[in-house]
Amino acid sequence: SELKEKLIKIKVVAMDVDGTMTDGSLFYSDEGEQVKRFSARDGMGVTLLHKAGIETAIITSEISPIVQARAKKLRINNVILGSRNKSQAIEELAESLEVDISNLAFIGDDVNDYHALKCAGFSACPSDAAEQVKGIVDYVCSAPSGNGAVREVCEMILLSQNKSIILEENW
Numbered sequence: 001s002e003l004k005e006k007l008i009k010i011k012v013v014a015m016d017v018d019g020t021m022t023d024g025s026l027f028y029s030d031e032g033e034q035v036k037r038f039s040a041r042d043g044m045g046v047t048l049l050h051k052a053g054i055e056t057a058i059i060t061s062e063i064s065p066i067v068q069a070r071a072k073k074l075r076i077n078n079v080i081l082g083s084r085n086k087s088q089a090i091e092e093l094a095e096s097l098e099v100d101i102s103n104l105a106f107i108g109d110d111v112n113d114y115h116a117l118k119c120a121g122f123s124a125c126p127s128d129a130a131e132q133v134k135g136i137v138d139y140v141c142s143a144p145s146g147n148g149a150v151r152e153v154c155e156m157i158l159l160s161q162n163k164s165i166i167l168e169e170n171w
Helices: 002-008 039-052 063-076 086-096 111-118 149-160
Strands: 013-015 055-061 078-080 106-107 122-125
Touching: 002 149, 013 086, 013 149, 039 055, 039 063, 039 111, 039 149, 055 063, 055 086, 063 078, 078 086, 086 111, 106 111, 106 149, 111 122, 122 149
Parallel strands: 013 055, 013 106, 055 078, 106 122
Antiparallel strands: none
């Protein structure tokens, strides 16, 4: 199928954060400190990509030490913060990693991801993404944001490339 043809080519997976890697909720302490909730299962999806030799990236419009901490924990080396032009960001990412844009997947959820989703080689969104986004992506996940959507896409890519979705012992 056309979808499998796109998935087979993927060498880089880029992700939005709020509403994609998180459920989009923002929690604030009395002191005004922001807290986000991430899924460990989505994180394992990123780890599985790395073990299979697939590069990962975060592209977000916000500038956040929380995002930097999550990227460090997941060993995501390509982190673009404060992006107001995500399509340009993924084009520059592809160029810096020396891959064609058709080899780059992007997972996003809202209208600020729209243009990047349209130009990525493969695009996906969580089940609870904005309707405008659902209408243009290659794949709408069965899982919602922050609760398995990223993992679902990671496993789809790996399985299409005949790569393992089981982590070996002593990894």
